[in-house]
Amino acid sequence: xxxxxVLQLGAVLGGGLLRAGELGRPLGPYGERSPFExxxxxxxxxxxxxxxxxxxxxxxxxxxLTPSALHYERHHGGVPAIDPARHRxxxxxxxxxPLILTVGEIKRLPSVSRIYVVECGGNSGGEWGxxxxxxxxxxxxxxSCSEWTGVPLKLLFEEVGVRAGASWIIAEGADAGxxxxxxxxxxxxxDMLLAYGQNGEALRPEQGYPLRLIVPGWEGATHxxxxxxxxxxxxxxxxxxxxxxxxxxxxxxxARQFTFVMEAKSVVTFPSGGQTLPxxxxxxxxxxxxxxxxxxxxxxxxxxGGRSWQAAQLQEPRLRLAWVRFRLPWRWDGxxxxxxxxxxxxxxxxxxxxEALTAVRGTNSGFHYNGIKLWKVGADGRVTNVEx
Ligand code: CO
Numbered sequence: 238x239x240x241x242x243v244l245q246l247g248a249v250l251g252g253g254l255l256r257a258g259e260l261g262r263p264l265g266p267y268g269e270r271s272p273f274e275x276x277x278x279x280x281x282x283x284x285x286x287x288x289x290x291x292x293x294x295x296x297x298x299x300x301x302l303t304p305s306a307l308h309y310e311r312h313h314g315g316v317p318a319i320d321p322a323r324h325r326x327x328x329x330x331x332x333x334x335p336l337i338l339t340v341g342e343i344k345r346l347p348s349v350s351r352i353y354v355v356e357c358g359g360n361s362g363g364e365w366g367x368x369x370x371x372x373x374x375x376x377x378x379x380x381s382c383s384e385w386t387g388v389p390l391k392l393l394f395e396e397v398g399v400r401a402g403a404s405w406i407i408a409e410g411a412d413a414g415x416x417x418x419x420x421x422x423x424x425x426x427x428d429m430l431l432a433y434g435q436n437g438e439a440l441r442p443e444q445g446y447p448l449r450l451i452v453p454g455w456e457g458a459t460h461x462x463x464x465x466x467x468x469x470x471x472x473x474x475x476x477x478x479x480x481x482x483x484x485x486x487x488x489x490x491x492a493r494q495f496t497f498v499m500e501a502k503s504v505v506t507f508p509s510g511g512q513t514l515p516x517x518x519x520x521x522x523x524x525x526x527x528x529x530x531x532x533x534x535x536x537x538x539x540x541x542g543g544r545s546w547q548a549a550q551l552q553e554p555r556l557r558l559a560w561v562r563f564r565l566p567w568r569w570d571g572x573x574x575x576x577x578x579x580x581x582x583x584x585x586x587x588x589x590x591x592e593a594l595t596a597v598r599g600t601n602s603g604f605h606y607n608g609i610k611l612w613k614v615g616a617d618g619r620v621t622n623v624e625x
Contacts, residue, residue, distance in 0.1 A: 292378025314414030386434030
């Protein structure tokens with residue numbers, strides 16, 4: 238088989254490049270990344286930093302997992318410091334046997350580990366309007382993907398015995414915001430997790446330590462962190478966080494409520510806003526795709542402003558409701574162009590253009606934006622947002 242020389246790499250191997258084997262630092266009890274690695278969460282300026290959000294640096298991520306320390310944050314009352322030995326989970330309402338569980342008791346139950354995306358309902362919400370975010374972190378960084386470990390919620394409901402007529406659960410956090418969300422009980426019995434583990438260790442405090450809900454494929458605000466109570470009911474609570482917030486304003490002035498599923502989406506992370514290509518040549522174009530309705534079947538990429546679309550290579554295994562990494566070799570000719578990706582999920586749903594999306598939803602929706610994201614590559618190699 239004839240090998241083609243793909244990379245036109247510059248440096249010629251010479252002497253004097255290798256370092257002598259100096260003695261390094263001793264072993265440490267808990268690892269840290271290299272001091273040369275600088276990627277951090279970006280925090281949106283807020284008058285009340287306890288009720289703000291911070292964004293995952295998507296362009297600096299590899300593969301499909303977000304390091305726990307870089308998982309996006311969205312809090313409504315700061316990060317509580319909870320001693321797991323004193324924490325309790327209460328299950329009450331329309332159940333035969335109300336329960337109070339310790340974290341230790343929960344950890345003794347049969348567990349599972351699953352890789353799932355968590356995405357804020359407001360992720361890429363800026364794209365409804367002026368699209369001023371200079372980079373993919375700020376435009377799309379309210380999404381992350383982790384391996385979560387915990388107990389299927391179904392197991393707990395079988396334990397407490399759900400009464401006839403129950404149709405919703407109301408989950409409540411122990412944070413100062415006392416965030417409450419109503420969730421149809423069918424979802425709880427399907428695939429919801431009561432999670433205590435993330436990426437092989439305990440949840441981070443900002444991810445809900447010691448207990449949080451995972452609601453696969455549904456908007457982030459339903460994944461209640463610092464979970465302290467689940468009430469089984471026959472109707473939703475109409476809580477503050479599902480009336481004043483997390484509703485989607487439509488063009489006719491009415492608002493959609495209880496829009497839970499995060500529809501199929503994708504975004505190119507290289508090249509993306511704020512980056513500069515050093516010159517024409519071969520690059521690996523890459524990005525992330527996910528769908529709240531299941532598995533990503535296909536991702537198509539354009540590098541000529543939408544005139545032609547090409548199927549990208551998808552990293553296997555393609556997990557349901559998890560990130561799918563896509564990649565495509567791309568030769569840049571040095572001319573100005575526009576690049577974008579669109580994802581198609583297992584239901585056949587195709588990620589819409591911004592125009593198609595806003596034609597139905599208007600531009601004041603705030604939440605659930607999943608339009609195709611365009612990046613402009615300038616002749617000077619600078620990558621910027623494409624203005625609306
Ligand atoms: Co919603």
